[in-house]
Amino acid sequence: MPSGRQGGRPAMNLEEQQELDRQVQKYALETGEDFEIYDYGETYDNLADDLEETRDDLNDETFGGIQGDEGTDFDFARNTRQIAPALKKEEELYIKQNDAGPRRSSFASLWENDGSSQQDSFKMGLPEPSQAASSIWGSFGNTAGKGMDMGGAGFVHDPVFGVGTFLRPSTFGNGHQSLEEVEAQLLRTARGQPQRVSMQQHHQGDRKMMSLEEVEAALMNINGGRPIYSEAMLAEQQAKIALLEKRRAAREAKQAETAKHNGLMTQGDKDFINRIQISQLVTDDPYADDFYCQVYTAIRNRHLQQMGIPGSMMEPESNDGNRRRGGNGRTEQRMQQQVQRIVSDAKRNPKRTNVTVEGALGKIAVNSVLNPRQLLQVSKRGTNDSSGGNSPKPPSPGPVSTKSHTVLGWIENVYTYVLALEQKRRQQPPPPRMGEEEIAGEAIRRWNEEYGILAQKMWNELRITVPIGIVHPHPFISILNYSKGKKVIPRVLRHLLPEQTLTLLTMLVANFESLNVCKSEVYADVQGNQEIELFMNTIVPPLLGFVSEAPFRIVVGLLALFIERNNMIWVARSKPGLAFLTLFLSRAEILKQGQGNYPIPDDREINQWNELYNRLFSQLQTHFSALFMPKATMAEDVHVWRFLAAMAVGATVEQQHVLVTEVREQVLENVIAAQTTRMAPEKAAQKISNVNLFLHALGLDASQVSVPAM
Amino acid sequence: MLFYSFFKTLVGQPVTVELKNDLAITGVLVSVDQFLNIKLDNIKVVDEGRYPHMLAVKNCFIRGSVVRYVQLPAASVDTALLQDAARRERQQPAAGVRK
Numbered sequence: 001m002p003s004g005r006q007g008g009r010p011a012m013n014l015e016e017q018q019e020l021d022r023q024v025q026k027y028a029l030e031t032g033e034d035f036e037i038y039d040y041g042e043t044y045d046n047l048a049d050d051l052e053e054t055r056d057d058l059n060d061e062t063f064g065g066i067q068g069d070e071g072t073d074f075d076f077a078r079n080t081r082q083i084a085p086a087l088k089k090e091e092e093l094y095i096k097q098n099d100a101g102p103r104r105s106s107f108a109s110l111w112e113n114d115g116s117s118q119q120d121s122f123k124m125g126l127p128e129p130s131q132a133a134s135s136i137w138g139s140f141g142n143t144a145g146k147g148m149d150m151g152g153a154g155f156v157h158d159p160v161f162g163v164g165t166f167l168r169p170s171t172f173g174n175g176h177q178s179l180e181e182v183e184a185q186l187l188r189t190a191r192g193q194p195q196r197v198s199m200q201q202h203h204q205g206d207r208k209m210m211s212l213e214e215v216e217a218a219l220m221n222i223n224g225g226r227p228i229y230s231e232a233m234l235a236e237q238q239a240k241i242a243l244l245e246k247r248r249a250a251r252e253a254k255q256a257e258t259a260k261h262n263g264l265m266t267q268g269d270k271d272f273i274n275r276i277q278i279s280q281l282v283t284d285d286p287y288a289d290d291f292y293c294q295v296y297t298a299i300r301n302r303h304l305q306q307m308g309i310p311g312s313m314m315e316p317e318s319n320d321g322n323r324r325r326g327g328n329g330r331t332e333q334r335m336q337q338q339v340q341r342i343v344s345d346a347k348r349n350p351k352r353t354n355v356t357v358e359g360a361l362g363k364i365a366v367n368s369v370l371n372p373r374q375l376l377q378v379s380k381r382g383t384n385d386s387s388g389g390n391s392p393k394p395p396s397p398g399p400v401s402t403k404s405h406t407v408l409g410w411i412e413n414v415y416t417y418v419l420a421l422e423q424k425r426r427q428q429p430p431p432p433r434m435g436e437e438e439i440a441g442e443a444i445r446r447w448n449e450e451y452g453i454l455a456q457k458m459w460n461e462l463r464i465t466v467p468i469g470i471v472h473p474h475p476f477i478s479i480l481n482y483s484k485g486k487k488v489i490p491r492v493l494r495h496l497l498p499e500q501t502l503t504l505l506t507m508l509v510a511n512f513e514s515l516n517v518c519k520s521e522v523y524a525d526v527q528g529n530q531e532i533e534l535f536m537n538t539i540v541p542p543l544l545g546f547v548s549e550a551p552f553r554i555v556v557g558l559l560a561l562f563i564e565r566n567n568m569i570w571v572a573r574s575k576p577g578l579a580f581l582t583l584f585l586s587r588a589e590i591l592k593q594g595q596g597n598y599p600i601p602d603d604r605e606i607n608q609w610n611e612l613y614n615r616l617f618s619q620l621q622t623h624f625s626a627l628f629m630p631k632a633t634m635a636e637d638v639h640v641w642r643f644l645a646a647m648a649v650g651a652t653v654e655q656q657h658v659l660v661t662e663v664r665e666q667v668l669e670n671v672i673a674a675q676t677t678r679m680a681p682e683k684a685a686q687k688i689s690n691v692n693l694f695l696h697a698l699g700l701d702a703s704q705v706s707v708p709a710m
Numbered sequence: 711m712l713f714y715s716f717f718k719t720l721v722g723q724p725v726t727v728e729l730k731n732d733l734a735i736t737g738v739l740v741s742v743d744q745f746l747n748i749k750l751d752n753i754k755v756v757d758e759g760r761y762p763h764m765l766a767v768k769n770c771f772i773r774g775s776v777v778r779y780v781q782l783p784a785a786s787v788d789t790a791l792l793q794d795a796a797r798r799e800r801q802q803p804a805a806g807v808r809k
Contacts, residue, residue, distance in 0.1 A: 292715040293718045295791055299791070300719075416797065
């Protein structure tokens with residue numbers, strides 16, 4: 001009999017496994033849940049299948065039937081009893097994991113059932129499902145309740161079979177059946193009387209001869225016949241709970257899985273790895289290797305501070321140690337030192353891209369961030385031509401080519417020196433402390449020298465000193481004709497001496513006509529307008545700052561040069577040109593009135609100025625209204641009004657009269673436009689204030705303008 | 711180092727990383743290293759319908775070599791500074807050789 005059962009087990013296992021799989025698939029289809037990920041099949045190792053299951057009659061001797069002096073070391077039974085609730089929970093969990101179908105939460109609940117009606121249900125013949133199901137188990141269950149808390153499997157001592165019957169819990173794993181199956185079952189029971197009879201015969205006659213698989217087959221038949229409708233709701237709920245439980249269990253299992261690796265690495269190991277990582281990222285010169293991040297952070301922090309937000313956006317991680325804030329400075333400092341050592345170590349080693357070890361089959365690559373593997377092989381020949389133009393050489397007084405790549409090369413060189421100068425500024429030695437004047441003085445002197453050399457190189461590269469007339473356009477103007485060149489000017493001006501700035505301004509004014517931005521916006525395309533905008537934003541403001549501090553003599557000189565060398569009608573129609581004219585006029589007016597710290601210019605200078613002004617006025621006469629944009633463009637014209645105001649302030653009465661007559665139409669137009677209701681209030685106010693710029697200079701106001709009835 | 715330096719400034723910004731397998735992941739940049747490996751948090755796959763298995767993923771680590779593009783928030787990129795950084799980068803090895 002034992003041999004028969006053992007022979008039958010594998011087949012049963014297979015069958016029941018298939019059944020289980022089918023159930024799971026069905027359930028998966030119903031719920032749309034993917035059970036693949038919950039497959040913990042591997043955690044069950046089937047070791048129990050190989051256990052010797054019979055001959056347990058000596059168990060008492062083995063497992064503490066004798067209550068003696070063997071101590072409690074081997075008293076597993078008591079320990080088990082102590083943690084019985086936990087085990088029970090675990091068992092429930094296990095069932096839920098392995099079983100997709102809705103069912104009882106544990107075996108224990110089965111055993112709690114009253115199994116008294118077992119025989120009746122068998123004899124009744126008609127499927128009486130839940131009752132029958134429990135009764136089957138009830139037939140085992142009379143005496144074996146205590147065996148069920150033993151963890152995942154029930155060790156059943158059955159009075160009927162007389163032997164220990166080891167049941168895997170998955171034996172129970174055939175939840176409810178589909179409707180088809182139920183129908184088939186009903187059909188079978190309806191016409192299949194012989195089957196039932198034979199079953200009864202089994203039960204009644206050959207009870208002793210019934211093997212396990214027969215019992216299980218019977219169980220499945222009867223279980224299968226169970227109607228499911230009454231339990232559907234409950235089942236669903238249980239399934240939900242089971243699912244949650246399963247997830248929790250899966251998570252815990254995962255945690256337990258990884259927990260065994262806890263403490264595998266010591267802190268020292270971790271530090272070592274950290275240092276390797278950091279040594280790749282930290283450099284001794286953050287402004288060289290981490291330029292973008294450093295400067296970006298600095299700029300952002302400045303912005304934030306201006307906005308009143310004190311905190312820093314982020315701490316640049318590779319800053320000098322002494323600039324660090326307090327806090328855990330000690331550890332950071334130590335870390336810094338270690339990293340410093342690693343970095344310097346790496347520097348001492350010659351930079352090789354790979355190492356070939358004697359007898360080795362391959363090469364060991366020792367690439368680093370600073371020394372990456374070269375993927376592109378650019379031929380040297382292609383770079384030679386441009387590098388010829390790029391190499392910084394002093395501008396020759398001879399004919400200078402103004403081909404685009406040459407000019408772009410100059411601009412790049414200017415950038416190079418600007419960057420170098422800015423770098424120098426950052427490394428400016430601190431002001432000398434007490435007692436260290438000599439050392440600090442030396443450092444400062446050297447720094448000044450180096451700075452001066454760089455500034456001179458940059459100055460040369462701008463080619464401002466190339467005499468006018470050798471090439472057209474002038475090299476400096478060529479530089480300014482590129483947006484890149486325009487953008488660098490504000491940064492250049494920061495490093496120039498005042499007389500150099502004056503030279504730059506003089507050169508600009510003298511060659512103003514050849515600037516590509518010196519044309520009316522009407523004739524400029526979109527890109528041209530962008531260039532004009534850029535010029536107004538980059539070059540005009542710093543020069544405005546310079547002119548607004550210039551003495552009268554210089555302003556007169558600049559305006560004289562401006563009028564002398566350019567066609568005023570053309571220049572005045574461009575926005576930048578008008579801006580410069582306004583600049584000179586208003587500055588001169590301020591100085592004439594004796595504002596600021598400068599002395600009031602003497603009569604000779606005033607006469608000079610008046611002469612200049614008259615020349616300008618006579619050149620522009622009859623063209624004042626042409627300074628305005630055509631109406632169709634809807635362009636901003638505030639700069640024109642500003643210029644007219646600057647003109648009006650210095651004008652004689654006759655000149656003012658001329659001015660008013662010429663732009664009368666524009667004034668009226670604006671006032672009328674502002675008074676009609678079709679315009680937004682802000683825009684109307686803007687128009688009025690524009691007109692007032694001019695009218696106030698004449699001592700008038702827009703409200704005095706009477707709109708003629710047309 | 712330029713790219714590493716650049717991406718470092720984007721930490722905390724939302725970016726979209728397009729991978730070479732056409733997966734595009736939007737998330738907050740947590741960290742980046744010298745290999746341009748990227749850590750993202752609060753991720754969302756751009757085409758969720760195609761990659762439903764990514765729905766449950768909340769954060770990820772992306773190996774730098776599988777990244778095709780990174781879409782950046784334009785406001786947090788200083789292009790002028792980036793140009794300067796590129797210039798400096800170009801000068802750097804040359805300066806080393808000259809010395």
